[in-house]
Amino acid sequence: MLDETLKTQLGAYLQKLVMPIELVASLDGGEKSRELQALLADIAALSDKISLRLDGDDARKPSFAIVRTGTPVQVRFAGLPMGHEFTSLVLALLQVGGHPSKESQELLAQVAALEGDYEFETYFSLSCQNCPDVVQALNLMAVVNPRIRHVAIDGALFQDEVGRREVMAVPTVFLNGQVFEQGRVDLAQIVAKLDTNSAAREADKIRAKAPYDVLVVGGGPAGAAAAVYAARKGIRTGVAAERFGGQVLDTMGIENLISVEHTEGPKLASALEANVRANEVDVMNLQRAEALVPAAEPGGLVEVKLANGASLFSRSVILSTGARWRQMGVPGEDEYRNKGVAYCPHCDGPLFKGKRVAVIGGGNSGVEAAIDLAGVVAHVTLVEFDVKLRADEVLQRKLRSLPNVDIVLNGQTTEVLGDGRKVTGLALRDRASGEVRQLALEGIFVQIGLLPNTEWLKDTLELSPRGEIVVDAHGRTSVPGVFAAGDATTVPYKQIVIAMGAGATASLAAFDYLIRHAAPAPAATAAVAAA
Structure with missing residues (x-):
């Protein structure tokens, strides 16, 4: 064996x-x-x-x-x-x-x-x-x-x-x-x-922490790079992450990270965390940020409020909250999530062996998902909102060569259908004719891109119409002392290697900010941290 x-x-x-x-x-x-x-x-x-x-x-x-x-x-x-x-x-x-x-x-x-x-x-x-x-x-x-x-x-x-x-x-x-x-x-x-009782105990520990020089919010590639670069400057660095690794944890094969021929998301996430901890960064996992309070004056303490009721304080903050799978936003999607509506074809595909499924999205992710699923399931219907697929041509050729795949263009998903326990079908509207039809199937794999995790920052700093944090070439946001990096920002091309570079850039910019602004007086620091 x-x-x-x-x-x-x-x-x-x-x-x-x-x-x-x-x-x-x-x-x-x-x-x-x-x-x-x-x-x-x-x-x-x-x-x-x-x-x-x-x-x-x-x-x-x-x-x-x-x-x-x-x-x-x-x-x-x-x-x-x-x-x-x-x-x-x-x-x-x-x-x-x-x-x-x-x-x-x-x-x-x-x-x-x-x-x-x-x-x-x-x-x-x-x-x-x-x-x-x-x-x-x-x-x-x-x-x-x-x-x-x-x-x-x-x-x-x-x-x-x-x-x-x-x-x-x-x-x-x-x-x-x-x-x-x-x-x-x-x-x-x-x-x-x-x-x-563990959440309450953890909140008490966080309340007792002294302010940081750099606090990174988010533990993906951008956040990990930012934390390592900050810690190597010899300054007090912390990371608050809802789940260390972020979106990388949901990534199957990674073959475009320079110098690494092939790796997998969880393996890379583990390596990132090990690298961060080796630099004596204070890592606080399972912590979701809910509000950002800017410093009262340049060089003062920025407050990050957490979901558990505690707050963290830092002279500078780097936001690297990443992104999540975009949802279709149609009736039935929430009701049948994990009951036929799925977002990871690699993970869940084997459970639909011999069944009929749909893939929503005609970009590279959607076409790759349809190709993978075609080798497992009985039939795949790929639904694209646009009049043409947006995936690379080589992927499109492979997809069209498969005998158990249908492609629906100019199709708008209007409803996920089910029997109360599981998915039974999908309602589609032809955007050209207006005709609505139903597909009988057991699974729906949604592959329509990502949304930045920035809702909690609305009205605090400048966001783009897409909800991305607006940053300049140095990773600076519209709030002094607050920087950002990675998929949550306006930096183009959402790639791991780009996020890492952006994290390093934001960290160096934060260090430059710190050396140009005096730290608050010790008495003031203690008073804020105790608040």
């Missing part, structure tokens, strides 16, 4: 096992069970601390448990955790085997202190780049707290179960039989949702 190179690499990792573990397989006579047995046999042969049993009695077959011998500590996988989930398998082996996690001890202590019994089930697809973070977080929780159980389920392999439970997006997490979360979440977010 594993090639020799992978066996060598995995064998090196498994030398870190501290305690013996058992692989307990539940199998039937199917091909996937034979593949799983071969995989587990390969793994067991790589370490004398691993034993394999084939007497598992789990109802899901094929599946297996990784059990710390003689203890209740275990995690489960239903299916073969290859592809994006192979890393989840390796980490589960190590952590069940006693190898310590790199997560903060404070967060792990929160997990261990959770009271009650938690039965988590996570549905994933092997092509989903967001799923491993969720699977790995819940696996780690099951290792740390024996009253927490977790099974990760390959939705493409257990289609009947997926249909019965109406899972139409991955990752989807059930807790004690009820939907708990959909989409990417990390360990801190899961714990915050379970530990209801």
Whole structure:
């Protein structure tokens, strides 16, 4: 099952096992069970601390448990955790085997202190780049707290179960039989949702923080670059981010980042965060900014109000809040989100195997999505509002060559149709004739661009008609001491490499601003921070 190179690499990792573990397989006579047995046999042969049993009695077959011998500590996988989930398998082996996690001890202590019994089930697809973070977080929780159980389920392999439970997006997490979360979440977010007092404790910590020289709001490529450049100047730097990595976390393959031949969004986001933390930046994750209060005078403190009620103060602020998927804005879209309306074809496409879907949007993202989905689903209808596709010609040629794809031009989506539980169709209006028709389908993938995350800044600083933060060549905004960078700004061409460069530019401009304006007196600083 594993090639020799992978066996060598995995064998090196498994030398870190501290305690013996058992692989307990539940199998039937199917091909996937034979593949799983071969995989587990390969793994067991790589370490004398691993034993394999084939007497598992789990109802899901094929599946297996990784059990710390003689203890209740275990995690489960239903299916073969290859592809994006192979890393989840390796980490589960190590952590069940006693190898310590790199997560903060404070967060792990929160997990261990959770009271009650938690039965988590996570549905994933092997092509989903967001799923491993969720699977790995819940696996780690099951290792740390024996009253927490977790099974990760390959939705493409257990289609009947997926249909019965109406899972139409991955990752989807059930807790004690009820939907708990959909989409990417990390360990801190899961714990915050379970530990209801954690937000208040975090707000108290933030209120006690001294003012910064540079505060970066947002943790995508622009924010990470800004934070690194600021910290390297030797000044006090903080980052407040709703989710570190931003839109990059939802990006599958990245092949246009100069000097990096290929990477994936979550991998790049992890590297960005590691780089920022290595420069001793104060990173505050899970923090959503809600208001910006300009300084009373140049060089004074700018206030950023957070959703948890706390405020951060800084002599300069760099806004890098990024963008999010643009929605169609039609009836039924909100009602059927994650019930057939999706925004990530790589993640959710396998759940629509053999079904009929539509892709909304004829740019590069939409055409690429239609091409990918055509290899999985029964039929794809691509709907473009304009009279022609806007994607690169090479992509258009590929799309038109596919036998199970229809293209609708000059089409306006007017409504998402459903039966109350899931999507059943799409209503379209021909913009030329005015004729309205309905398409019967099970899935709708929306690929119509991005919206800047700037609503909270309205009436505070200058925004473009598109809602982008207006910046000059130095990243300066209309408010003294406030700078901006990345996809939330008027800088053209929303690309990772451009966002990184813009973040560095804004950071250097902020430093220049600081050295030209005196810091407020210590007494005034303390009074504002205590307010």
